Amino acid sequence: xxxxxxxxxxxxxxxxxxxxxxxxxxxxxxxxxxxxxxxxxxxxxxxxxxxxxxxxxxxxxxxxxxxxxxxxxxxxxxxxxxxxxxxxxxxxxxxxxxxxxxxxxxxxxxxxxxxxxxxxxxxxxxxxxxxxxxxxxxxxxxxxxxxxxxxxxxxxxxxxxxxxxxxxxxxxxxxxxxxxxxxxxxxxxxxxxxxxxxxxxxxxxxxxxxxxxxxxxxxxxxxxxxxxxxxxxxxxxxxxxxxxxxxxxxxxxxxxxxxxxxxxxxxxxxxxxxxxxxxxxxxxxxxxxxxxxxxxxxxxxxxxxxxxxxxxxxxxxxxxxxxxx
Amino acid sequence: xxxxxxxxxxxxxxxxxxxxxxxxxxxxxxxxxxxxxxxxxxxxxxxxxxxxxxxxxxxxxxxxxxxxxxxxxxxxxxxxxxxxxxxxxxxxxxxxxxxxxxxxxxxxxxxxxxxxxxxxxxxxxxxxxxxxxxxxxxxxxxxxxxxxxxxxxxxxxxxxxxxxxxxxxxxxxxxxxxxxxxxxxxxxxxxxxxxxxxxxxxxxxxxxxxxxxxxxxxxxxxxxxxxxxxxxxxxxxxxxxxxxxxxxxxxxxxxxxxxxxxxxxxxxxxxxxxxxxxxxxxxxxxxxxxxxxxxxxxxxxxxxxxxxxxxxxxxxxxxxxxxxx
Numbered sequence: 001x002x003x004x005x006x007x008x009x010x011x012x013x014x015x016x017x018x019x020x021x022x023x024x025x026x027x028x029x030x031x032x033x034x035x036x037x038x039x040x041x042x043x044x045x046x047x048x049x050x051x052x053x054x055x056x057x058x059x060x061x062x063x064x065x066x067x068x069x070x071x072x073x074x075x076x077x078x079x080x081x082x083x084x085x086x087x088x089x090x091x092x093x094x095x096x097x098x099x100x101x102x103x104x105x106x107x108x109x110x111x112x113x114x115x116x117x118x119x120x121x122x123x124x125x126x127x128x129x130x131x132x133x134x135x136x137x138x139x140x141x142x143x144x145x146x147x148x149x150x151x152x153x154x155x156x157x158x159x160x161x162x163x164x165x166x167x168x169x170x171x172x173x174x175x176x177x178x179x180x181x182x183x184x185x186x187x188x189x190x191x192x193x194x195x196x197x198x199x200x201x202x203x204x205x206x207x208x209x210x211x212x213x214x215x216x217x218x219x220x221x222x223x224x225x226x227x228x229x230x231x232x233x234x235x236x237x238x239x240x241x242x243x244x245x246x247x248x249x250x251x252x253x254x255x256x257x258x259x260x261x262x263x264x265x266x267x268x269x270x271x272x273x274x275x276x277x278x279x280x281x282x283x284x285x286x287x288x289x290x291x292x293x294x295x296x297x298x299x300x301x302x303x304x305x306x307x308x309x310x311x312x313x314x315x316x317x318x319x320x321x322x323x324x325x
Numbered sequence: 326x327x328x329x330x331x332x333x334x335x336x337x338x339x340x341x342x343x344x345x346x347x348x349x350x351x352x353x354x355x356x357x358x359x360x361x362x363x364x365x366x367x368x369x370x371x372x373x374x375x376x377x378x379x380x381x382x383x384x385x386x387x388x389x390x391x392x393x394x395x396x397x398x399x400x401x402x403x404x405x406x407x408x409x410x411x412x413x414x415x416x417x418x419x420x421x422x423x424x425x426x427x428x429x430x431x432x433x434x435x436x437x438x439x440x441x442x443x444x445x446x447x448x449x450x451x452x453x454x455x456x457x458x459x460x461x462x463x464x465x466x467x468x469x470x471x472x473x474x475x476x477x478x479x480x481x482x483x484x485x486x487x488x489x490x491x492x493x494x495x496x497x498x499x500x501x502x503x504x505x506x507x508x509x510x511x512x513x514x515x516x517x518x519x520x521x522x523x524x525x526x527x528x529x530x531x532x533x534x535x536x537x538x539x540x541x542x543x544x545x546x547x548x549x550x551x552x553x554x555x556x557x558x559x560x561x562x563x564x565x566x567x568x569x570x571x572x573x574x575x576x577x578x579x580x581x582x583x584x585x586x587x588x589x590x591x592x593x594x595x596x597x598x599x600x601x602x603x604x605x606x607x608x609x610x611x612x613x614x615x616x617x618x619x620x621x622x623x624x625x626x627x628x629x630x631x632x633x634x635x636x637x638x639x640x641x642x643x644x645x646x647x648x649x650x
Binding site: 021023024026027079082083101102105106108109110112113114116117119120124127128131132134135138139142143145146147149150 | 346348349351352404407408426427430431433434435437438439441442444445449452453456457459460463464467468470471472474475
């Protein structure tokens with residue numbers, strides 16, 4: 001189990017015991033299904049950690065917001081998988097693949113509504129604030145997904161545009177999850193903002209690391225094929241940093257590599273890595289990642305609360321960013 | 326303008342002046358677009374009428390819930406049009422047709438989130454209750470759409486299943502809109518329920534009338550091709566009532582009619598209408614519709630409030646059900 005096992009168990013218990021109507025089966029069965037493809041449940045744990053940071057321990061009152069975040073995350077996976085035409089999610093068929101696109105659209109909609117249903121179960125004093133934060137983040141996640149799709153059709157995406165896209169698409173939900181916990185715990189606006197910033201910058205660092213590992217990860221521990229992003233010409237941070245640094249001659253080599261088919265995967269990866277090495281892209285990307293990682297920890301440090309309360313978040317941050325402390 | 330011109334104007338003013346971010350354009354432009362294909366705006370007016378019924382006149386505080394309902398309705402249109410592969414909506418291209426399916430999925434998602442954003446702007450004392458009602462109704466609308474899709478693949482849909490489907494798919498939103506208004510006005514639980522029942526039964530009667538008019542409407546005033554449902558073998562209430570009444574011989578004729586292609590539209594319509602006449606389907610359907618219409622008015626009458634406050638709703642009901650009083 002990832003993160004705090006106590007929170008993880010509360011969350012998985014709740015998700016295993018959700019009661020959905022039997023009918024219509026094509027609406028509710030896919031919801032059970034996607035929730036059962038359990039990921040690390042980082043996001044719902046962040047709600048607990050956000051509350052716990054400020055000394056709040058009434059877990060029953062934190063749980064609905066935590067589940068709301070997990071529902072939202074799974075709603076976005078269900079719809080993103082349709083848009084990305086992804087056949088697999090965590091090694092299993094995606095919903096639109098197992099059923100069909102209409103089922104995935106409508107079940108996703110229902111799951112989004114159910115996330116708001118969970119919000120409505122939160123402590124009454126907090127509902128209005130929780131709703132505002134949740135809405136802001138939810139809309140940003142939609143914006144991020146749209147940018148991501150738009151960027152696929154463009155060849156001139158800048159570093160800052162890319163960072164902004166991953167911030168919206170994935171990081172604001174981490175910050176938002178923490179913020180929901182802080183709202184329930186009654187944290188003040190300043191601390192809420194700092195905690196949110198911690199989460200968002202951690203998310204950006206994590207996403208950058210994801211791009212780095214895909215090319216430079218250890219094949220023995222990485223879990224998927226190293227170089228996968230290169231093979232499919234994915235516009236990762238490495239791709240973007242390289243593209244803006246290239247000399248005219250290397251631009252030609254770069255275009256040739258992009259034109260190589262997936263059948264030449266090995267050649268494609270090794271030739272691209274030569275360019276990455278030449279332009280020190282690993283170092284550039286790593287520096288960028290470390291910048292967001294530091295910013296993230298600075299925000300956490302600046303929160304005006306007992307240091308010992310921050311331990312869960314420090315550990316989580318270290319685990320996510322693959323440091324051994 | 327339909328309904329109460331004062332409410333209608335407040336709503337159209339608000340919708341014409343909504344401020345959406347410029348970027349990402351593919352997320353927000355379709356929202357502007359679908360909201361501009363203005364329908365009768367019945368649902369948002371119902372929120373005003375629900376509040377007004379109980380003497381509430383602080384329209385600025387009613388408006389956000391009213392807009393929330395209109396956003397939700399348009400979200401559901403955007404997604405339903407994808408699922409139904411509809412090329413046109415109110416005579417204009419549907420969003421997935423004008424842009425593409427991914428845009429329609431994601432813009433619809435954003436519009437659903439924006440409906441909750443409007444809810445969060447409602448009077449603080451009411452937000453929690455509004456949210457609960459809204460969520461319940463929103464989930465039922467999803468269930469209704471799923472039943473509708475499931476029914477397309479079945480040939481044994483019963484009358485009660487059909488009524489339940491239209492109740493969920495379209496009527497609960499009318500009842501829910503009225504209920505939101507009543508919540509803001511501080512109506513008691515009993516009156517809220519009666520008002521909701523009025524809206525739901527009115528919605529069912531309206532939908533049944535829609536089925537009836539498609540076949541038996543006056544071609545000069547109906548607006549679209551009379552018999553359109555027959556031509557595409559749509560399983561309307563007429564179809565369902567006929568199917569369960571047919572003698573064995575007429576079952577054969579019925580199947581032959583269903584097998585006729587759209588090129589034989591005229592013949593198809595006239596032969597089906599002969600069966601409808603033989604089995605008095607118009608009368609059966611009309612009796613059914615009148616039953617829901619009466620139930621609806623009974624609920625309105627039972628609300629413990631000045632009769633003069635009910636006038637807007639009585640007029641609306643008469644207009645929707647095409648009575649000249």
